[in-house]
Amino acid sequence: MRKNYFLLALAMVLPVLMMAENAASPTPAVLPRPAEMTVGTGRFLLKNKMKMSIPSYPGDSIKTVAEAFAHTLEHTTGLRLASTDKEKKAHIRLALDAQLPAEGYRLQVSAADVRIEASKPAGFFYAFQTLKQLLPCNVMAEQPDPSVKTWSLPVVLITDAPRFGWRGFMLDEGRHFFGKEEVKRVLDMMATYKMNRFHWHLTEDQGWRLEIPKYPRLTEIGANRNSRVLGWGDTKPDGQPYSGHYTRSDIQEIVAYARERFIEIMPEIDIPGHSQAAVAAYPTELACDPEVPHEVWLWQGVSTDVINVANPKAVQFAKDIIDELIELFPFGYIHMGGDECPTQKWEKNEACRAQLAALGSTNFRDLQINFYKQLQDYILSKPADRQRKLVFWNEVLHGNTDRLHKDNITIMAWVGADPAALETARRGMDNILSPQIPYYINRRQAAGPDEPRSQGHGTETVKAVYDYEPARNVAPELLPRYTGVQANFWTEWVEEPSVLEYLMLPRLAAVAEAGWTPQNLRNYEDFLQRIRRNAPLYDLRGWNYGKHVMK
Ligand code: ACM
Numbered sequence: 105m106r107k108n109y110f111l112l113a114l115a116m117v118l119p120v121l122m123m124a125e126n127a128a129s130p131t132p133a134v135l136p137r138p139a140e141m142t143v144g145t146g147r148f149l150l151k152n153k154m155k156m157s158i159p160s161y162p163g164d165s166i167k168t169v170a171e172a173f174a175h176t177l178e179h180t181t182g183l184r185l186a187s188t189d190k191e192k193k194a195h196i197r198l199a200l201d202a203q204l205p206a207e208g209y210r211l212q213v214s215a216a217d218v219r220i221e222a223s224k225p226a227g228f229f230y231a232f233q234t235l236k237q238l239l240p241c242n243v244m245a246e247q248p249d250p251s252v253k254t255w256s257l258p259v260v261l262i263t264d265a266p267r268f269g270w271r272g273f274m275l276d277e278g279r280h281f282f283g284k285e286e287v288k289r290v291l292d293m294m295a296t297y298k299m300n301r302f303h304w305h306l307t308e309d310q311g312w313r314l315e316i317p318k319y320p321r322l323t324e325i326g327a328n329r330n331s332r333v334l335g336w337g338d339t340k341p342d343g344q345p346y347s348g349h350y351t352r353s354d355i356q357e358i359v360a361y362a363r364e365r366f367i368e369i370m371p372e373i374d375i376p377g378h379s380q381a382a383v384a385a386y387p388t389e390l391a392c393d394p395e396v397p398h399e400v401w402l403w404q405g406v407s408t409d410v411i412n413v414a415n416p417k418a419v420q421f422a423k424d425i426i427d428e429l430i431e432l433f434p435f436g437y438i439h440m441g442g443d444e445c446p447t448q449k450w451e452k453n454e455a456c457r458a459q460l461a462a463l464g465s466t467n468f469r470d471l472q473i474n475f476y477k478q479l480q481d482y483i484l485s486k487p488a489d490r491q492r493k494l495v496f497w498n499e500v501l502h503g504n505t506d507r508l509h510k511d512n513i514t515i516m517a518w519v520g521a522d523p524a525a526l527e528t529a530r531r532g533m534d535n536i537l538s539p540q541i542p543y544y545i546n547r548r549q550a551a552g553p554d555e556p557r558s559q560g561h562g563t564e565t566v567k568a569v570y571d572y573e574p575a576r577n578v579a580p581e582l583l584p585r586y587t588g589v590q591a592n593f594w595t596e597w598v599e600e601p602s603v604l605e606y607l608m609l610p611r612l613a614a615v616a617e618a619g620w621t622p623q624n625l626r627n628y629e630d631f632l633q634r635i636r637r638n639a640p641l642y643d644l645r646g647w648n649y650g651k652h653v654m655k
Pocket of ligand 1: 444497518
């Protein structure tokens with residue numbers, strides 16, 4: 105009798121306690137904001153030795169995703185989660201739903217259990233990323249927190265899928281080299297916010313960062329220079345030896361690390377402009393004027409020392425590089441650069457002038473297009489699994505892109521980004537929006553003397569980045585050409601990983617949300633409330649960030 109009274113009292117009190125707990129905990133800070141989320145009352149209490157049922161899937165990659173979550177859970181909370189064949193006995197049930205989009209998921213947390221549905225491994229991965237964001241932040245940080253005594257999830261129903269398939273971040277390692285461990289940290293930041301494309305800018309006038317066995321001088325010469333800082337204005341080269349590059353095994357390791365986080369890596373070999381380091385390494389094959397000395401550049405800006413596209417050896421060089429990229433990077437896209445390619449040296453070069461005349465053009469930009477056409481034909485002559493689509497910066501639109509196979513081309517729009525993206529779509533090619541203002545997140549994120557030295561005046565604030573609207577006022581028939589968004593990070597002024605991170609965060613999350621969340625749900629104040637609750641995550645991870653935004 106006494107026991108029954110106790111149970112009755114408990115039954116009356118418990119919902120009140122739960123409501124109190126719910127009232128105390130604000131709407132979960134899921135980032136990017138899900139397409140649909142309803143928070144109910146009550147919580148699901150996580151226990152030790154829970155069971156999880158996992159549907160079978162070719163290659164067992166859903167199992168890999170689920171087991172990675174179980175591993176994180178045990179490491180960070182001490183709670184064991186084992187898989188079971190008996191769905192009815194499971195506390196966490198995973199199920200396939202072919203109706204859901206490739207990266208979409210449904211996550212249903214009740215007081216009794218958790219159900220996750222998706223059609224592909226990526227969807228399950230994103231569901232678990234969301235689930236981790238519903239738990240104390242040490243879980244997303246992959247670190248134990250002994251001060252937390254009970255682990256619970258809010259009752260919630262989330263039906264989610266990204267707005268865009270391309271949610272990218274680009275890192276320039278040509279100007280400054282950060283190395284494997286820092287790149288992995290960047291990939292972790294991206295995965296936190298469900299970003300899925302790492303664009304790796306590996307070559308520049310100031311450094312070639314990728315080992316190519318057939319052209320050893322690219323790294324023996326092209327990866328080294330005699331200055332850490334890059335000269336600009338009053339800043340002069342400092343004479344300090346500076347170098348760094350990735351070996352093939354480094355690349356394989358990083359590609360695998362990214363893939364575990366559902367991030368594909370697109371390498372960029374920026375040719376024929378921004379290539380002075382390659383020209384310095386192989387002047388006979390690549391220079392327009394091989395008779396004069398060439399060195400890896402010590403300055404910022406746009407070098408005129410571009411590759412001689414009319415030299416068949418330069419075309420062969422580019423084909424050989426492409427072969428190596430196909431070997432190392434399984435992703436279906438390669439970026440060939442194409443930005444800021446001065447034509448002065450071509451204009452003075454006999455072979456270049458003859459080639460332009462043979463093309464029946466007077467526009468020197470068409471020499472660049474003709475160079476790309478040879479490379480594209482080469483790629484399209486390969487078996488299907490070795491073919492790659494090509495991505496270019498939007499200056500390529502100044503040439504006659506009708507000479508190229510446009511189905512296989514994506515234009516990354518940075519300068520005059522919105523009109524360039526529209527022109528791309530009108531010409532029948534896909535685009536990616538990476539507007540210099542405000543998506544170049546290497547630019548200062550605030551004004552004031554405490555900001556690290558970088559480009560810009562501090563007007564690319566978190567709010568400015570957040571408030572950019574991708575594909576605004578675009579006609580519905582052109583919208584399918586808008587494949588996504590990307591933040592870019594150029595490193596002329598950025599030498600230290602801590603500065604890289606400071607400038608990236610939290611602006612990376614603002615771009616991630618533009619890539620994921622429907623425009624009508626995007627609201628800066630709401631974002632600010634959620635992003636501020638990521639400060640402890642950044643602290644636990646040891647990621648540097650713009651603290652002025654997070655207070
Ligand atoms: C670029 O910013 N030069 C693509």
